[in-house]
Amino acid sequence: MTKTKQIPISGFPEFLPSEQIVFAQVMDIIRDGFERYGFSPIETPAVERKEVLISKGGNEKEIYTLSRLAAEKGEDPNTDLALHFDLTVPLARYVAQHKNMLTFPFRRYQIQKVWRGERAQAGRSREFYQCDIDVIGRNSLSLLTDAEIPSIIYQIFREMKIGPFVIRINNRKILQGYFQSLDIPMTLMTEVMRVIDKLEKIGTEKVVHELMGMGLEEATAQKMMAFLGSLGTELNTDEMLSQLTSMTEINAQFSEGVKELSVVIDGIRALGLPEAFFQIDLRIARGLDYYTGTVYETILVDHPNLGSICSGGRYDELASLFTDDKLPGVGISIGVTRLVQQLMADGLLKVGAATVAPVLVTAMDENRTGDYLRLGTELRNAGIATEVYLEKARLGNQLKYANKKGFKLAIIAGEDEFLRNAVQIKDLVIGEQIECAITDLVQEVQKRL
Structure with missing residues (x-):
């Protein structure tokens, strides 16, 4: 054709x-x-x-x-x-x-x-x-x-x-x-x-x-x-x-x-x-x-x-x-x-990120898809624009995607983190990464935005 x-x-x-x-x-x-x-x-x-x-x-x-x-x-x-x-x-x-x-x-x-x-x-x-x-x-x-x-x-x-x-x-x-x-x-x-x-x-x-x-x-x-x-x-x-x-x-x-x-x-x-x-x-x-x-x-x-x-x-x-x-x-x-x-x-208006959402929730474990979706919903309910990565991809590729689009923070959690009721928050601007309890996620994200 x-x-x-x-x-x-x-x-x-x-x-x-x-x-x-x-x-x-x-x-x-x-x-x-x-x-x-x-x-x-x-x-x-x-x-x-x-x-x-x-x-x-x-x-x-x-x-x-x-x-x-x-x-x-x-x-x-x-x-x-x-x-x-x-x-x-x-x-x-x-x-x-x-x-x-x-x-x-x-x-x-x-x-x-x-x-x-x-x-x-x-x-x-x-x-x-x-x-x-x-x-x-x-x-x-x-x-x-x-x-x-x-x-x-x-x-x-x-x-x-x-x-x-x-x-x-x-x-x-x-x-x-x-x-x-x-x-x-x-x-x-x-x-x-x-x-x-x-x-x-x-x-x-x-x-x-x-x-x-x-x-x-x-x-x-x-x-x-x-x-x-x-x-x-x-x-x-x-x-x-x-x-x-x-x-x-x-x-x-x-x-x-x-x-x-x-x-x-x-x-x-x-x-x-x-x-x-x-x-x-x-x-x-x-x-x-x-x-x-x-x-x-x-x-x-x-x-x-x-x-x-x-x-x-x-x-x-x-x-x-x-x-x-x-x-x-x-x-x-x-x-x-x-x-x-x-x-x-003329550079008087600076072009920045290709996303309006500052936060990306990554997906490491297909069996935990429901948990990733719930994390995204919790952040959105707190007024934080959030995207959840829904495709199958290695974490490294997801982070490349996040950097290319200009996200500020990535939420990372695998089976080990969920067993501890915790997630990792990675600051994509300065490279710093911390662990926090899921119950503190919204507060910790707000502090970093």
């Missing part, structure tokens, strides 16, 4: 057990961090109707549609469904659909896979987990919510111990106001923002070239670059706010953006976020057109090559396609699959 070739699918990552354990630990930290701030979990279907996904800026070239390999006669194998590319657009649909059963402000977190049909490369996958938090208001939503989001991210990343990081903050109204003062038409604003969002990645020259390709005069594009460059990141937060405040006569949009940014910064400080971990950066634009105010991106100071590891912002009109009710929101997303992959590759 011909065997199917095992060819990896580009852009669809999978981890080895030791890596998956690290991934699960990171997910637990994120989930606990979200819940610490009172966010409740939800889950939406992996699929949405196509019109939902493209309604607010979804790139049709990156959206996977659903179809069947075959269909009954007269049926179309294609459908009007597609896999979601993020969790924010499905959230808008969810809130609009269930608004009469939800309590507002609605605080939710969502941890699910998303799919994007972009070119697979380092740091870019086609299937990956996103971890999102959002707060949705009804009619209004306090700007202090925009300040709370960075505080949550700060707590999570500090607990992950991934080194120094900076949450970069801007308000799109500042950019839109300034660009409007240059007579850039609103019809081009979405595309202009997408180009500006690439500034750090592709550089000033290429951004100017792309802006000119959209029909802007070179002088206009250069003014935009000069504005962004004159308020660079070398200014501290207070200096940046002072400079922006002195320019509020530009227009009402610009002035509103500066006032909102000031409120958010005051809130961030009140929440105790250290100054070293946040920064105003006017280059942060966010490419999706549903953002209307505050926007965020987060970078690792010592690993800027990783790019943004967490991003989001405020959207006041995202649910407008689904309801006439005003449902403003703000949120942020961690692309956790990409983040963990790169942190492991």
Whole structure:
């Protein structure tokens, strides 16, 4: 029989057990961090109707549609469904659909896979987990919510111990106001923002070239670059706010953006976020057109090559396609699959054991199988994750298995030990081995973990 070739699918990552354990630990930290701030979990279907996904800026070239390999006669194998590319657009649909059963402000977190049909490369996958938090208001939503989001991210990343990081903050109204003062038409604003969002990645020259390709005069594009460059990141937060405040006569949009940014910064400080971990950066634009105010991106100071590891912002009109009710929101997303992959590759997250159980009960005597199973049950009942070796193998091979998987302790007992109502506990890290009474097993194991 011909065997199917095992060819990896580009852009669809999978981890080895030791890596998956690290991934699960990171997910637990994120989930606990979200819940610490009172966010409740939800889950939406992996699929949405196509019109939902493209309604607010979804790139049709990156959206996977659903179809069947075959269909009954007269049926179309294609459908009007597609896999979601993020969790924010499905959230808008969810809130609009269930608004009469939800309590507002609605605080939710969502941890699910998303799919994007972009070119697979380092740091870019086609299937990956996103971890999102959002707060949705009804009619209004306090700007202090925009300040709370960075505080949550700060707590999570500090607990992950991934080194120094900076949450970069801007308000799109500042950019839109300034660009409007240059007579850039609103019809081009979405595309202009997408180009500006690439500034750090592709550089000033290429951004100017792309802006000119959209029909802007070179002088206009250069003014935009000069504005962004004159308020660079070398200014501290207070200096940046002072400079922006002195320019509020530009227009009402610009002035509103500066006032909102000031409120958010005051809130961030009140929440105790250290100054070293946040920064105003006017280059942060966010490419999706549903953002209307505050926007965020987060970078690792010592690993800027990783790019943004967490991003989001405020959207006041995202649910407008689904309801006439005003449902403003703000949120942020961690692309956790990409983040963990790169942190492991750079050694910032250490890969360890290939087992979540620290204890292995070995089996030396087939006639004592029931006793080995009872030892495993006793340890598990005490809250100690334990594996019992169930295959026929020499003790030496069982210990090789234990070392390869990364167990910390091995429980060893043959007929002689059972006759003395005792077992051996072997510390696989330091090589020490002791004998203890079976009645003391749980206590002795707990002391060594």
